[in-house]
Amino acid sequence: MPSQAVLRLLGHDSWEQLAEFKESVPSAGKHEVAIKVRSVALNFRDIAISTGKYPFPVKNNVVPGSDAAGDIVGVGEGVQGFTKGDKVIVTFDLATLYGPIRNWNNGLGGPIDGVLREYVAVPSTAVVKLPDSHLSYSQWASVVCTGTTVWNSFYGNIPLKPGDTVLCLGTGGVSVTGLGADYTINYKTTPKWAEEVQKITNGNGVDYILENGGSGTIKQSLEAVAYGGNIAVIGFLSPSLQHTMPDVAGLALAKGVIVRGIMVGSKQLLEDAVRFIGARNIPVPVEKTFKFGRDQVVDAYAYLASRQHTEKVCIDFY
Template identity: 65%
Template sequence: MSKHAVLRLPSQGSWDNLVEAKEPRPSAGKHEVLIKVRSVALNFRDIAIATGKYPFPVKENLVPGSDLAGDIVQLGESVSGLQEGDKVVVAFDPTTTYGPIKSWANALGGPVDGVLSEYVVAPESGVVKVPNESTLSYAQWASVVCTGTTVWNALYGINRLMPGHTVLFQGTGGVSITGLALAKAAGAQTIITSSSDEKLQHVKAKYGVDHTINYKKTPDWAAEVQKITNGQGVDFILENGGSGTIRQSLNAIAFGGCISVIGFLSSASQEEMPDVAGLALAKGAVVRGIIIGSKQQLEEAVRFIGVRNLPMPIDKTFTFCRDQVIDAMKYLVSGQHIGKVCITF
């Protein structure tokens, strides 16, 4: 029986616990496909899982990682609409074809094995083809799985982004830079925050963001947002900070705007927590938690990106082996990145 390389996490607590093993290569069941993995995109979720800080269930001896792009190399006997050789991605939760994810129980790389292996079996219902004519790399397509779907859900899940709307992004990580690319392509005005002038200058030069705010130099960045928008506020905010930045987001949002809570990188003590309910009511604003999105939203993001051949922002790639994956996680935690960090096979 042929073997393939797999990374597993026998116990949480540190990414140093990762081990590389040779295991029997899987085969596709009746309604499944076998995918040769070409690239995996990392997320902060992978760091939280490896270090034991993830607040949701994680299976024992986990194969980490949730975001892959690869090629179908085997079809189950009842699979239709897919072919060997198709370039594909797989939804974060392959069981959620539409609507909100109902639980964390079926998310790849947490409660079930993920994608940091040379071959992965996936149900056909969770697989999305990417356009053959696209010139995007496997790494760029892998980055769409969580990050692209999350952005799509934030901008089109309830309130729908329209040309001329204004969108604010917190930080320069994968979600923010991917969101910036999609929002610019949709005709929106864009604002991004960071504590680094160097990063802001880079994002301005490379991605064409309309306005930048250094929140270290301008702690009351919501007031600066109101100046930029002539007192109207922004229509959408991708909230990556969490409790530590939600007050400023509510002060910066337009009446009827939408704040999508995606991350929890900045925390506030209980005593410093704002009256979120009162502030949201005062603006008639939507404050919604984002759990990635459905396969349908992944398909919509893939279609939008594919039609425009819109380059997804990859900061750095590492190769598939234990030491390089650990280096990639360390790099992600360092905060040096602007865009996504990926593993190539």
């Protein structure tokens, strides 16, 4: 039986706990497709899982990674619409085809084994075929979580419309995927950045905010947002102590703001993002790629955790 290289996380105190194993190559079940993984995009979630800071379920000895692009190498007898050789990506949540994600039990690389391995077999319903484009495997892998999250933030509730203003906090994966910036603000040199946002917008505030700081930045986001605006809470990079937490309910009420938590998104939202990106050949930003292998992946985790990056960090298998 052919074997493959698989990375598993044996502990949750450091990404140094990653270990490489030889395991069987999976075959496609009746309603599954088997995929040769070509690239995996990393997220801050992967750092949080490896260091025990992820607030949702994680299985023991998990195969990490949730964002994969690759080629179909096997098709189950009950599968329609896919053939060997199709270039595809896999959804973050294998169970949610449309509508809101109902729990955290089906996200790859956390409660179930993920994609840092050479081959995966997944339900065909959780796979999105990619259009012809100039984008690389690493660019398409980067769309799985970050692209879906951005699309959900902008179109999952009240749709973004021409003329709206958007504030992206930081230069993490989701934020850079939403970029097309007219202005930049350095939060280190301008710690009261909400005031600067108000100056730039002539006191109107911004219509949409991609809020990835969490409890440590939500107060300034509420100060920076326009009346009737939208804040998409997509991360927890900057937590605050409980006794310093702002009155989010009161601040949101005072400005008629929608504060909406984003749990990545459904397959339908991913398909919408893929269609949009593919039709326009949007160059999804990838900064650096590392080769697949235990030591190289550890280096990739360390690079991502250093926050030196301004674009996506990926693992290539070819």
